[in-house]
Amino acid sequence: MRSTTTKAFAGVAVLALALAGCGSNSGSSTKSADSNAKLSYSINEQAATNLKDGGNLNLSIGEITPQLNMFQANMTVDTSTLWNWYNPQLIKFTPSGDMKLDKNYLESVNSELKDGKTVVTYKINDKAKFNDGTDLDWTAFQATWQANSGKEQEYNANTIDGYDQIDSVKAGDNAKTVVVSFVGPYPWYSSLFNNVLHPAVNSADIFNNGYTGGTLASAHPEWGAGPYALTGFDANAGVVTFERNPNWWGDKGKLDKITYTVRADVQAQVNAYKNGEADTVETSTSELLTQVTSVADTDIRRGTRAANYLLTMNSKSELLSDTAVRKAIATGINRAQLQQVLFQGLDYSEAIGGSLTLYPFQKGYQDNLSKVVAKTDTAAATKALEEAGYAKGSDGTYAKDGKALSLRLPLFSSSTTSKAMYQAFQTQMKAVGIDVQIIQKSSKDFSTTVKNRDFDLLISGWASTDPNGVAFFCQKFCSDSTLNKSGTGTAELDNLIKGPGGLTSLQTAEDQESKANELEVQALGTFGILPIYNGPEIFAVKKGLANVGAGVYATTRAQIGDFPENIGWQKD
Incomplete structure (x- = not known):
């Protein structure tokens, strides 16, 4: 599956270095490549x-x-939170980053190098099928590759990384054996085909538009598979339900019913938990955490979060089309101060991060941003604006050609901590001479706001579902990225990533990691996206709920730490 996905900033902290005090119940910590970091989960x-x-x-x-x-x-x-309950999820990753197969779908996955090219063979469970009776076989892999390969531009895929390195997808000895051959060596194959599409998704129109419409029919439960079926879907009421799937051949799901209710505000989510209307809630700020610690039968589960929270500067916006302005913002932002606001009262701190490719707890991580912006320097930021022809007005805001640097920053939360962090950033920019207008929005508006680039500045998160960050380097930094909304990719960088002799052509994972660190310095130097923090993952969870909480790659904020059939309530 994709390593990253956008998500709304909910005023909550995220992943990282040594976490203080793991939550109760079956937590774990493992030492990482950084001797000062621990990978923790609960x-x-x-x-x-x-x-x-x-x-x-x-x-x-x-x-x-x-x-x-x-x-x-x-x-x-x-989107992926709901999708994974009623569609095939073949592969997940454990909190430590190991690949885990759902044996109800896959019997085995084996890779080998043939004539310098990676070949991966998937053995599919003979019983595997979709809800409409269609066999889950090699054609599902072929449809998934077709949609995500980048060969047909009409498919508007979230990412083509990895899939664009595949030469062919064919049946092996039988339809339940899939042989995926790459154009060369590909060390990150475990990131691909974690989820698969129904073979009926065989055109760009179906792929792009077939799952829109906001109805049960448009969600296509018949194209799904798994222990649970999508049985209720009311977009207006904001309620989605899943129940045991009568067409499921595998290990029986433990739950009778799963219900998701839209609660667009973090405080509403906390209130629902306190009132017994929800069984979990994310509480990664002190103001939220203190509200739930005294709720009866509550476990606080803490862990490392595999996510980056970042600032996106929209170069398609007229005021941010000038690199000098974006550089001034990157130079004037004080990320340490923003972290202090966010982490206050959590007994947590982290080093200032400098990469959107690897996490501080991962081998190969480097602080690449420090090679572009060495430190916070308000004076240098204002000097850069003046050298670019901007003049400070009587209100302290710089302007050029009669246009003042007044930028829109949407906030998708009512959390006091969120607002305080945004206001701290606003104050930092005021010192630089840039006016930031904080625009309050509902989290229900997040996907539309991002899709339409209806912002100048955006603070959001990219969550990882697997440890192979280098595999998705192009998704983050190529000029045709649909994830990175800064619009600062370049043809030169594209060529260095996926051209002859580029990053994706290198033979080993180590070589690609080294090259990715080198290229990330160049990519961050376009001043389009800027890492702010990772943070801890903290959930309040009803006691007895198993395989749910802070699970690093296994959860990615959806909180679900295992395959759907393994989620349930622990026996007394």
């Missing part, structure tokens, strides 16, 4: 045999996105 990890048969699960979600195809460019994390 999901109440339980085998399916330890779970009750029955019970309901009630959860909150930010929005029911207009686009329900998780492979399509306009998806968000909320």
Whole structure:
């Protein structure tokens, strides 16, 4: 699956270095490549045999996105959250980043190098099929590759990274054996085909538009598969339900019913948890955390978050088309101060991050941003504006050609901590001579705002569902990226990434990591996107709920730390 996906900034902190005090119940920590970092998780990890048969699960979600195809460019994390409950999820990653197969779908995955080219063979469970009776076989892999390969420009895919390196997808000895051959070596094959499309998604029109419409029919439950079926979908009421799937051949789901209710505001989500209307809630700020710690039968589950929160500067906006302005913002922002606001009261701190490719706990991580912007320097930021021809007005705001630097920054949360962090950034920019207008919006408006680039500045998150950050380097930095909304990619960088002798042509994972670090310095130097923080992942969870919480790659804020059939309530 894709390594990253956009998501709304909810005023909550995210992933990183040494976490203080793991949450209760079956947490774990493992040392990483950085001796100062720990990879931590807490999901109440339980085998399916330890779970009750029955019970309901009630959860909150930010929005029911207009686009329900998780492979399509306009998806968000909320899209994939719903998708994974009723569509095939073949592969997940454990909190430590190891590939985990759902044996109900896949019997094995094996790779080999043949004549310098990676070849991966997938053995599919003979019983695997979609809800409409169509066999889940090599044609599902072929449809997924076709939509995400980049060969047909009409498909508006979230990312083509990896899929564009495939030469062919064919049946092996039988239709339940898939042989995927790459054009050369590809060390990141585990990131691909974690999810697959129904073979009926065989045209760009179906791919782009078939999952829109906001109805149960347009969500296409018949094209799904898994222990749960999509049985209720009311976009107006903001309620989606899943129940046990009578067409499922595999291990029986433990839950009777899963219900997602749209609660667009983080405080509404906290209130729902406190009132017993939701079984989990994200509480990664002190103001939220303090509200739930005294709620009866509550576990606080903490872990490392595999996500980057970043500032996007929209170069398509007239005022930000000038690199000098974007550089002034990058030079004037004080990320340490913003982190202090966000992490206050959490008993947590992290080093200032400098990469959107690898995390501080991963081998190969480097602080690449420090090679572009060495430190916060307000004086240097204002000097850069003046050298570019901007003059300070009587109100302290710089202007050029009669146009003042007044920029729109949408805020998708009512959290006091969120507002305080935005206001701190606003003050920092005022010192530079840039006016930032904070525009309050509902989280339900997030996907539309991002899709339409209806912002000058944007603070949002990119979450990773696997540890192979280098595999998705192009998704983040190529000029045709649908994820990176800064519009600052260049043809020169594209060539260095995917051209002859470029990043994707290198033989080993180590060589690609080294090259990615080198190229990220150049990419960050276009001043389009800027990492702000990672942060901790903190959830309040009802005691007894198993395999849910802070699970690093396994959860990516959706909180679900295992395959759907392994989610449930622990036996007494």
